[in-house]
Amino acid sequence: MRSLxxxxxxxxxxxxxxxxxxxxxxxxxxxxxDGGVHEYRLKFPSDLDELRELAEMFKFYKREHHSYVLLLFCSAYLYKQSFAIPGSSFLNMLAGAIFGPWEGLVLACLLTTTGSTFCFLLSSVFGKHHVVQLFPDKVALLQRKVEENHSSLFFFLLFLRFFPMTPNWFLNITCPVLNIPLPIFFFSVLIGLIPYNFICVRTGSILSEISSLDDIFSWGTLAQLLVIALWALVPGALIKRYGKDRLKVDGMDSNGTSQVDIQHDRKRR
Incomplete structure (x- = not known):
């Protein structure tokens, strides 16, 4: 109760x-x-026009109040990541729209890793037994897989980041329960989420530069998106090739459960 x-x-x-x-x-x-002048109010965008408007507003703040917009963006990103709140794809796209593809990528990778580390520490201090109580089957499955891949633990964690059989937020809160060393966790997040962050940041940078939805289907934009997708597949393909011989991930599906667990749940119903 005290931990909660x-x-x-x-x-x-x-x-x-x-x-x-x-x-x-x-x-x-x-x-x-509507013929009048008003000041923009900060809100989550619901369409392309609002995304562009938000990006333009942040670009203005970046020019006029650079320290403030950087502090606000980093704070929002770390808040989301530390407390396992969905929305990293949107924030990564916003990073690309505001800071550009390369500065945005560096920022997204650093914030993703730092926020995931905060989530790891929060789970370690406050929530280890709550995680086990809420997700006993999934924790047990991951515990077995960690033990089976103990000799290649770092590459196993990279495999899970490249191919999200288990959601990233769940890995962040579960790794302390599995006694994953913090340095291994830190670098597996930093390296393992580079392709995902790159896709989102570069896409946000492209979307902020187009003037209409028709521009998305231009040959130039489609070629850039194709190059992004191919580039992101390379590290995943290497890890998958390595994993065939060295990693044991049989029985895990895209939700982090096993076929045995699914059949067991069906019998209980």
Whole structure:
């Protein structure tokens, strides 16, 4: 109970900090709408136009208030990653739109790794027994696979990042339960999520530069997206080739469960 109260206190404190940071924006660029002028309000985009508008607003802040926009973006990313909240693809795309493909990629990789490490530490301090209680079958399966691949543990974790048989957020909260050393966890995240981060960041950079949905289907844009996809497949293919001979991942599906577990669940129903 004490561990749960501590986790709630950490989440509450981080939430208050992020709320105060996001609601005290410096003056932004005036926008024309319905013949009048108004200031843009920070919100999650629901379509391409809003994504471009948000990217333009952040680009303005980057020019005029660079330290603030960097602090806000890093804080939001670390908050999401530390507390296992979905949305990394959107934030990676936003990083590409604001900071460009290469600076955005470096930033996304560093924030993904740092946030995942915070999630690892939070789970280690506050939630290890809660993880076991909530996901006993999945934890048991991963425990068996970690023991079977103990001699190639780093490559096994890379394999799971390249081919997400288990969601990344679940790996982050489960690795402390599996007694994965923090250095191995850290570098497996840093290296293993580079292809995913690259795809999202480069896509965000491309989308921020187009003026309409028709531009997505231009030969230039399609060629860039094809190169991105091919580049991202190379490290995964190498790990998969290595995994055929050295790693034992039989029985795991895309949700991190085994066929035996599925049949067992069906019998219980």
């Amino acid at each position: 109260a501590g986790l709630v206190a950490v989440v509450a404190g981080a939430s208050v900090y992020l709320y105060l940071l996001s609601t005290h924006l410096p003056p932004g660029p005036p926008l024309q709408e």
